[in-house]
Amino acid sequence: LVEEGPWWAHLYWMMVAAPKRKQQLLEKHFAPDLLRDRTVVFFEKTFPLWLFGTGALLFWLGGWSMFLWAMCARMVFAYHSTWFVNSATHLWGYRNYETTDASRNLWWVAVLSYGEGWHNNHHAHPRLARAGHKWWELDPTFWAISSLRLVGLAHDVDDRIPAPKA
Numbered sequence: 001l002v003e004e005g006p007w008w009a010h011l012y013w014m015m016v017a018a019p020k021r022k023q024q025l026l027e028k029h030f031a032p033d034l035l036r037d038r039t040v041v042f043f044e045k046t047f048p049l050w051l052f053g054t055g056a057l058l059f060w061l062g063g064w065s066m067f068l069w070a071m072c073a074r075m076v077f078a079y080h081s082t083w084f085v086n087s088a089t090h091l092w093g094y095r096n097y098e099t100t101d102a103s104r105n106l107w108w109v110a111v112l113s114y115g116e117g118w119h120n121n122h123h124a125h126p127r128l129a130r131a132g133h134k135w136w137e138l139d140p141t142f143w144a145i146s147s148l149r150l151v152g153l154a155h156d157v158d159d160r161i162p163a164p165k166a
C-alpha cells in the first residue's frame with residue numbers, strides 16, 4: 001500500500017471499491033472460520049443498523065454533545081489508529097526482522113492500536129498471536145487473546161516468539 005504514497009496507504013485505498021467477488025475470495029481465503037460463524041455473519045450483515053441505531057440512541061440520551069463525542073470522535077480516533085498501521089508503520093520506526101516489505105515497528109502506533117504498531121514483527125511472523133516480540137513491546141491485544149484462551153474462548157493460539165537469527 002505504501003508504494004502508492006503515504007496518503008494512499010493511510011486512507012485513500014478505501015475510496016476505490018474492490019469488486020465484490022474479489023472481496024468474497026479474500027474473505028474465504030483468510031477468514032473461512034469467521035464466515036462459518038453465524039454470529040459474526042449476522043453482525044456483518046446488520047452493521048449499518050447497529051451503527052445508526054447506536055447513533056440515534058446516543059443522540060436521544062445526550063443530544064448533539066453525546067452523539068459527537070461518543071459516536072463521531074470515537075470513530076475518528078479508532079479509524080485513524082487503525083489506518084496508521086497501514087501508513088506510519090511502513091514509513092517510520094525500527095525493524096526487528098529483515099522482511100521483503102517496508103514494515104516497521106512504531107511505538108506510538110502500538111500505543112494507539114493496542115499493540116498493532118509492532119508491524120514488522122507481524123509481517124515477519126503473521127500467524128503469531130503475539131505482536132510484541134521484545135520485553136518492552138507491550139501488546140494489549142495479545143493480553144486479551146491470552147485472557148480468552150484462559151477461559152476457553154480462544155484455541156490453537158500460537159504465541160511463540162521466534163529466536164533471533166544470528
